[in-house]
Each structure stands twice: as structure tokens, then as C-alpha cells.
């Protein structure tokens with residue numbers, strides 16, 4: 001009886017410690033850019049500034065964007081991945097844990113505004129970096145959403161209704177702007 005109670009007490013203690021550790025991690029990620037930031041389990045971390053989730057489910061571009069947004073937390077918005085530099089593009093390509101085949105495509109958060117013809121990021125990023133595959137963007141009549149070829153990391157404009165795997169990106173350092 002004593003040992004059963006002891007086991008139970010240890011289990012409760014373990015649960016309490018685990019849950020307080022988990023909240024502490026989210027806290028440091030959400031409220032300060034000065035402490036070490038943390039990505040949720042299963043997300044790849046880049047420069048303590050952003051986290052990426054590779055989703056194997058295939059969805060249209062707008063469904064994929066909505067799915068990514070559903071992971072947002074206060075101070076840590078999530079969208080389809082924006083890519084601001086060659087270094088970030090290479091990181092995203094190389095960190096991909098999903099099985100890859102040639103010309104396997106994944107949605108990223110780049111779309112062509114059909115009013116202006118300009119390419120814009122769904123998370124509002126204003127970077128000018130791009131990494132088009134040869135002869136892209138081909139700007140076919142239905143090609144307004146951008147995917148990344150998994151193996152090369154190059155980009156292609158494609159039909160937004162196609163179902164592709166996709167990459168979500170969580171921004172960790174925007175929270176201090178809203179405090």
C-alpha cells in the first residue's frame with residue numbers, strides 16, 4: 001500500500017514538473033526576444049527566429065495556408081513559409097524530414113496578386129529574395145501559387161487548386177512588437 005501511494009505521488013510530481021516546464025518554454029518563446037526561443041516539438045528551428053513544420057498531408061494552397069494559421073499562438077503567428085534569403089531557402093530544403101522524389105513539390109507562402117501581378121508573401125514579409133526554377137515563373141493562366149521543389153529547393157508557380165504537401169513557418173520574434 002505504501003509503495004502504491006509512493007508511486008502515485010511520484011507520478012503526480014512528474015506530471016506537475018513536466019507541465020510547468022512546458023509552459024515555461026512557451027513563455028520564453030512568446031514574450032521576449034532576449035531569451036532563448038523555443039520551437040514546438042517536431043518543428044525545425046532556424047536562428048532562434050523561426051520554426052518550420054513539414055506537413056505531409058496534401059492540400060490546395062488556400063487550405064494549406066489555413067492549416068498553417070491554425071497553429072498560431074499569441075505572439076507567434078504561423079503561415080505558409082516565407083523565405084527571405086538564400087541561407088533560409090537552403091535551410092528549409094535541407095531540414096525537410098519527409099521522403100522526397102524528383103519534382104516533389106511543397107507549397108510555400110508566395111502568391112501572385114491577381115490584381116497587381118506582384119508576388120507577395122502570405123505572412124506579410126517584404127523580402128525580395130526568390131529562387132525560381134529555370135524558365136519559371138511560367139505564369140500560366142492558373143499559376144498564381146508558388147511551390148518549392150523538395151530536392152533542389154527551386155520554386156515554381158503552379159495551379160493553386162493542386163494538392164501538395166506544404167511547409168508552415170512560425171515567427172518567434174514578432175511578439176515584442178506587440179507588447
Ligand SMILES: [Ca+2]
Nearest residue numbers: 138156157158
Ligand atoms: Ca510554372
